[in-house]
Amino acid sequence: MAGYRVKDVLSWIGELSRFSRTEDHIEIVEVAVEYGKTGCTSRDLSLLGSELATKERLHVCLYTDNNRYHITAMWEAASHDEPTHRGYLGCGAEARRPRAGEDWTRGSDLADGDISRKTWNYILSDIISYEMVKVHKNSIADVAHECAASDHRPIPPAASTAPNEGRAVPPA
Numbered sequence: 485m486a487g488y489r490v491k492d493v494l495s496w497i498g499e500l501s502r503f504s505r506t507e508d509h510i511e512i513v514e515v516a517v518e519y520g521k522t523g524c525t526s527r528d529l530s531l532l533g534s535e536l537a538t539k540e541r542l543h544v545c546l547y548t549d550n551n552r553y554h555i556t557a558m559w560e561a562a563s564h565d566e567p568t569h570r571g572y573l574g575c576g577a578e579a580r581r582p583r584a585g586e587d588w589t590r591g592s593d594l595a596d597g598d599i600s601r602k603t604w605n606y607i608l609s610d611i612i613s614y615e616m617v618k619v620h621k622n623s624i625a626d627v628a629h630e631c632a633a634s635d636h637r638p639i640p641p642a643a644s645t646a647p648n649e650g651r652a653v654p655p656a
Contacts, residue, residue: 488599490540491533493557493573496604497544513554514543537561546611552578553611557599571599575607577614 498506515529518539532540538561546553559571574596579589594614595606622630 487569488571488601489533489559490542490557490571490599493542493555493599493604494529494532496601497546497555500546509546511545511547512542513545514541516541547580548615550580551614552580553594554578555607559599573597573599573603573607575610577611 494506497510501509512529515532516539517528517532517534517537519534519536532542537559540557540559542555542557544555546555554576555574557571557573559569562569575594576591577594578591582589592614594610595603597603597606
Protein backbone atom coordinates (compact mmCIF):
# COMPACT_ATOMS: atom_id res chain seq x y z
CA MET A 485 0.00 0.00 0.00
CA ALA A 486 1.30 3.44 -0.91
CA GLY A 487 1.70 6.00 1.86
CA TYR A 488 -1.40 8.05 1.11
CA ARG A 489 -2.25 10.96 3.34
CA VAL A 490 -5.09 13.43 3.81
CA LYS A 491 -3.71 15.78 1.14
CA ASP A 492 -4.11 12.95 -1.39
CA VAL A 493 -7.82 12.68 -0.53
CA LEU A 494 -8.16 16.43 -1.10
CA SER A 495 -6.58 16.04 -4.55
CA TRP A 496 -8.92 13.12 -5.39
CA ILE A 497 -11.89 15.30 -4.46
CA GLY A 498 -10.45 17.99 -6.75
CA GLU A 499 -10.54 15.51 -9.65
CA LEU A 500 -14.34 15.44 -9.34
CA SER A 501 -14.79 19.18 -9.71
CA ARG A 502 -15.31 20.82 -13.06
CA PHE A 503 -12.27 22.83 -14.04
CA SER A 504 -10.62 21.77 -10.73
CA ARG A 505 -12.66 24.38 -8.83
CA THR A 506 -12.99 22.33 -5.66
CA GLU A 507 -14.12 25.31 -3.60
CA ASP A 508 -17.24 25.63 -5.80
CA HIS A 509 -18.34 22.04 -5.17
CA ILE A 510 -17.40 21.08 -1.63
CA GLU A 511 -17.80 22.53 1.82
CA ILE A 512 -14.69 22.21 3.96
CA VAL A 513 -16.08 21.59 7.41
CA GLU A 514 -12.86 20.84 9.29
CA VAL A 515 -9.12 20.82 8.65
CA ALA A 516 -6.86 20.02 11.57
CA VAL A 517 -3.12 19.45 11.44
CA GLU A 518 -1.23 18.69 14.62
CA TYR A 519 2.51 19.01 14.48
CA GLY A 520 5.38 18.53 16.82
CA LYS A 521 5.12 17.31 20.38
CA THR A 522 3.27 20.46 21.40
CA GLY A 523 0.03 19.32 19.78
CA CYS A 524 -0.44 22.69 18.06
CA THR A 525 -3.33 22.62 15.62
CA SER A 526 -3.70 24.55 12.39
CA ARG A 527 -6.62 24.88 9.96
CA ASP A 528 -4.27 25.75 7.09
CA LEU A 529 -4.80 23.43 4.09
CA SER A 530 -1.25 24.08 2.90
CA LEU A 531 0.13 22.25 5.96
CA LEU A 532 -1.52 18.96 4.97
CA GLY A 533 1.26 16.52 4.15
CA SER A 534 3.93 18.44 6.07
CA GLU A 535 6.84 16.35 7.33
CA LEU A 536 6.28 17.91 10.76
CA ALA A 537 2.65 16.83 10.97
CA THR A 538 1.85 14.11 13.50
CA LYS A 539 -1.92 14.01 12.92
CA GLU A 540 -4.16 15.25 10.11
CA ARG A 541 -7.93 15.39 9.82
CA LEU A 542 -10.16 16.56 6.98
CA HIS A 543 -13.97 16.64 6.95
CA VAL A 544 -15.74 17.83 3.80
CA CYS A 545 -19.31 17.72 2.52
CA LEU A 546 -20.49 17.14 -1.03
CA TYR A 547 -24.08 18.05 -1.92
CA THR A 548 -26.57 16.78 -4.46
CA ASP A 549 -30.19 17.83 -4.86
CA ASN A 550 -31.37 15.24 -2.34
CA ASN A 551 -28.38 14.25 -0.19
CA ARG A 552 -25.33 15.46 1.69
CA TYR A 553 -22.22 13.26 1.78
CA HIS A 554 -19.77 13.60 4.69
CA ILE A 555 -16.25 12.48 3.78
CA THR A 556 -13.72 12.16 6.58
CA ALA A 557 -10.01 11.43 6.26
CA MET A 558 -7.65 11.01 9.20
CA TRP A 559 -3.95 10.21 9.33
CA GLU A 560 -1.58 9.65 12.21
CA ALA A 561 2.20 9.41 11.96
CA ALA A 562 4.16 6.44 13.21
CA SER A 563 5.28 6.60 16.84
CA HIS A 564 7.01 4.41 19.42
CA ASP A 565 3.66 2.86 20.34
CA GLU A 566 2.50 2.44 16.74
CA PRO A 567 5.41 1.71 14.34
CA THR A 568 3.41 2.32 11.14
CA HIS A 569 1.35 5.21 9.86
CA ARG A 570 -2.38 4.88 10.38
CA GLY A 571 -5.01 6.30 8.08
CA TYR A 572 -8.79 6.24 7.75
CA LEU A 573 -11.11 7.32 4.94
CA GLY A 574 -14.87 7.06 5.22
CA CYS A 575 -18.17 8.47 4.00
CA GLY A 576 -21.69 8.86 5.28
CA ALA A 577 -24.85 9.94 3.47
CA GLU A 578 -27.66 12.03 4.88
CA ALA A 579 -30.91 13.13 3.23
CA ARG A 580 -31.20 16.90 2.99
CA ARG A 581 -34.95 16.87 3.72
CA PRO A 582 -37.10 14.60 5.89
CA ARG A 583 -39.67 12.36 4.28
CA ALA A 584 -43.34 13.26 4.58
CA GLY A 585 -44.57 12.60 8.12
CA GLU A 586 -41.05 12.35 9.58
CA ASP A 587 -39.24 15.01 11.55
CA TRP A 588 -35.72 13.59 11.04
CA THR A 589 -33.51 13.00 8.04
CA ARG A 590 -32.44 9.52 7.07
CA GLY A 591 -28.81 8.58 6.65
CA SER A 592 -26.46 5.69 5.98
CA ASP A 593 -22.86 4.74 6.45
CA LEU A 594 -21.13 4.24 3.13
CA ALA A 595 -17.76 2.65 2.37
CA ASP A 596 -14.77 3.18 4.64
CA GLY A 597 -11.29 1.79 5.15
CA ASP A 598 -7.68 2.86 4.95
CA ILE A 599 -6.62 5.91 2.94
CA SER A 600 -6.25 4.37 -0.50
CA ARG A 601 -7.53 4.70 -4.05
CA LYS A 602 -9.40 1.44 -3.55
CA THR A 603 -11.38 2.86 -0.60
CA TRP A 604 -11.92 6.12 -2.53
CA ASN A 605 -13.34 4.17 -5.51
CA TYR A 606 -15.68 2.24 -3.18
CA ILE A 607 -16.90 5.56 -1.75
CA LEU A 608 -17.54 6.97 -5.25
CA SER A 609 -19.43 3.80 -6.23
CA ASP A 610 -21.56 4.04 -3.09
CA ILE A 611 -22.37 7.70 -3.79
CA ILE A 612 -23.39 6.92 -7.37
CA SER A 613 -25.49 3.95 -6.21
CA TYR A 614 -27.14 6.11 -3.55
CA GLU A 615 -28.09 8.71 -6.18
CA MET A 616 -29.46 6.30 -8.79
CA VAL A 617 -33.21 6.20 -9.20
CA LYS A 618 -35.47 3.42 -10.41
CA VAL A 619 -36.24 3.42 -14.12
CA HIS A 620 -39.94 2.92 -14.72
CA LYS A 621 -40.66 0.77 -17.76
CA ASN A 622 -43.42 1.61 -20.21
CA SER A 623 -46.69 -0.26 -19.88
CA ILE A 624 -48.01 -2.44 -22.74
CA ALA A 625 -50.57 0.27 -23.56
CA ASP A 626 -47.77 2.86 -23.93
CA VAL A 627 -45.78 0.54 -26.20
CA ALA A 628 -48.88 -0.20 -28.35
CA HIS A 629 -49.57 3.54 -28.69
CA GLU A 630 -45.95 4.23 -29.68
CA CYS A 631 -46.02 1.40 -32.24
CA ALA A 632 -49.30 2.65 -33.75
CA ALA A 633 -47.86 6.14 -34.06
CA SER A 634 -44.79 4.83 -35.86
CA ASP A 635 -46.62 2.44 -38.28
CA HIS A 636 -45.26 -0.63 -36.54
CA ARG A 637 -47.60 -3.40 -35.52
CA PRO A 638 -47.81 -3.83 -31.74
CA ILE A 639 -47.04 -7.17 -30.17
CA PRO A 640 -50.33 -8.65 -28.94
CA PRO A 641 -50.59 -9.25 -25.18
CA ALA A 642 -50.00 -12.80 -23.96
CA ALA A 643 -53.03 -15.08 -24.11
CA SER A 644 -54.80 -15.47 -20.80
CA THR A 645 -56.27 -18.65 -19.40
CA ALA A 646 -58.65 -16.82 -17.06
CA PRO A 647 -62.27 -16.72 -18.32
CA ASN A 648 -63.59 -13.31 -19.33
CA GLU A 649 -60.23 -11.61 -18.70
CA GLY A 650 -59.92 -8.63 -20.97
CA ARG A 651 -63.53 -8.99 -22.22
CA ALA A 652 -66.50 -6.94 -21.20
CA VAL A 653 -68.75 -8.88 -18.88
CA PRO A 654 -72.45 -8.48 -19.75
CA PRO A 655 -74.62 -7.02 -17.02
CA ALA A 656 -76.53 -9.57 -14.94
